[in-house]
Amino acid sequence: MTAFTTPEWQALADMDTDHRALRFLTAGSVDDGKSTLIGRLLYDARAILADQLDALEKKAAGAPIDLSLLTDGLEAEREQGITIDVAYRYFATRRRKFIIADAPGHEQYTRNMVTAAAGSDAAVVLVDITKLDTAQQPVALLPQTRRHALLAQLLRVPSIVFAVNKLDAVADPGAAFAAARDALQAFARQAGIAVAGIVPVSALRGDNVTRRLDADWYDGPALLELLERLPAARERSDGALLLPVQYVARDGDGTGHQPRVLWGRIAHGQVRAGDEVQVLPGGERARVAELRRAGETVDVVEAGQSAGLVLDRQVDVSRGDWIATPDSARTSSRFSATLAWLDTEPAQPGRRYWLRHGHRWVQARIVQIDHRLDIHTLQPTDAQALAVNEIGRVVVEAQQPLPVEAYADNRVGGALIMVDPVSNRTSGALLVASAD
Template sequence: MTAPEIVHQADVDTHHRALRFLTCGSVDDGKSTLIGRLLFDSRAILADQLDTLEKRAAGAPIDLSLLTDGLEAEREQGITIDVAYRYFATRARKFIIADAPGHEQYTRNMVTAAAGSDAAVVLVDVTKLDLDQAEVALLPQTRRHTLLAHLLRVPSIVFAINKIDALGDPGTGFAKVAAALRRFAQEAGIAFSAIVPVSALRGDNVTAPLDAAWYNGPSLLQVLESLPSVQEPVQGQLLQPVQYVAKDGEGVGNTARVLWGRIAHGQVKAGDEVQILPSGERAVVAEVRRAGEVVAHAVAGESAGIVLDRQLDVSRGDWVATPGSATPVQEFQATLAWLDTEPAQVGRKYWVRHGNRWVQARISSIEHRLDIHSLQPTEAHELGVNDIGSVQVQVQAALPLESYARNRTSGALIVVDPSSNRTSGALLVR
């Protein structure tokens, strides 16, 4: 294989859909260094940034992790705390990278990054594993981040076995860890796209294929270039959360109220009958707007403004849908990824956000907690920080929910503690 050609952003076909991916895994597995390597090799670093890194290195190899660890606390502690987003491009693809923290206490940031990603690169530090075992045991955070990426329906999961250059027998080490990853993925029911060996520090098999007798597969960059981007379903029934309602002097009756929001799935055009949820009121679409212009239609993934043929009481948090396509409910089952140090408790009231609406809710029961080691459900009366469980939830006002497996917009809710205002968890409707 030949190495992919790296070019500047201006040379890229702007019509090609960018791949949004995150790097995740256990702490110090080399996530920030890997992103730094991708940026460095793609020449996506400004000259003054490179000059600063070289001066800081004082003749030693450049610390590529500093390209993403932007907070002062991150640089001082040598860890990633917040999600850092970076951009680069090749002739084949544009990329948006999210560097997610590896520490357990920052798992909520990893969940935030995963929720909008097309792919997840899970790094596995081969030097932290006992390769003398017949069956290599993976680190808990590696398993947890992979499970979260799977639960959050990140479409493509790639395992990158890092620091392969530190092994005396890299071929045997890679084979053992790859076997452990395959066992784990099979037990958890996770479909993954690839397992690749890399050295983020040295650059082995990151952008250029590895020249080794024991590996003849693609580089990490070649895998990423081949992965599909998430495309919301454009066929079928319309569902659009209303982000805000604008009023102007154009359109029907010169007092048009435009219902703006990003279409979750389906499409809309003038003449379509729609239903406002949760009120149930119906109307006909008079106009569809995009970027301030009247258009023939709009599809899933686009931000659009809908003008109705009659005045209805519609506000932020409502939904526009094909009539009869969604039924608002007040009780539902969900997978709960708990992110707060205060445990999730049955009967306690929380705020939940669905689309653009906030409502009060409570956990009516906890069915079980997932043991990330055995992957088996275990009995639980509360969920602690970083636990994943199955729960029953009641909400104060009916919401038009869909299963998260069908739609990541209408099937997801965030949970907020009303006393501390902390983001406490993520609910994925089943």
């Protein structure tokens, strides 16, 4: 009885090891054991400072160490026993390096989970087996488990892993895991989520976290073994260039000549010295006279890397503009998008917000709400507004045209945030579906 079909795990096992650092987040409902799982990974990987370990051992006073304290760093988190803010931790094995984001499980802090997912290569969604009625068929998953998995999918996190936790606390772990696994697989099929794996773990005891579980009902990999094999996300480096300008600098060479260098991280494509480029939304064209990266002059820079462009003529470019291959990017002021609403004030048609796309801020309004996604049935339902933590499809109209792309094609060009102009709260995350 295994959560992996042989071809799925064999395909990962046969892959060349990706030595790039893997950024992954842990998510799930409150008290599912996210912080304890991360503490277990850090503890087993020996990524804990000696004085930190001494402090934990003294506090435990001979009892087992509370590994969740390694990530719950805020005073309010320690007092309440919950994770409020996203906590980042780093560790490494002989195979690769890892950057972990411990996302809050409480529904009130879902917005922080969206922040953590935005740049992640993988998501580990924890499922607390003790909170499920495994005798019920089919097993009903917790709403927050479904919500976090859906958000990870909507935010295009490439690999989604379910970790069924606390199996040491049930009488028949094999049967309980099988029931939870079947429910997760059914949910994933219904939601269209490509699952990288479903693994049983006990974060508290360390079962199947860094070492394989010795059980006749599971013959798949340990969680860490799976994470070591997952690919790191990489935006496409072929095709047209798209680069959001982050800042413009003057770079003196000691002779009085100070060329303007346009800096930004390439969203997709690549740029070479001599290429013709177009500045958006203005539309002016120029050629790349010189190309910089990490303080050196280079011939080519690819997607995911930061580049400094010196153009062959003076063009009006400022922070927030975009640089693209001529005629490759289309600007639009009206587009359809999936909206993950994060504000306590509901999203309503007609209200104005600030939009941030790349490094540009523009005013915009929600023109209409097409539907709301029911996270239980995964079906669209009629809606006149979106409440906090709800997900829906909306039409947005901006005051200025933006070079938006479908989020499914590019996470940079297709992502925007909405900010309330009065409170300055981040109100929602927009994932572009199509532009008019």
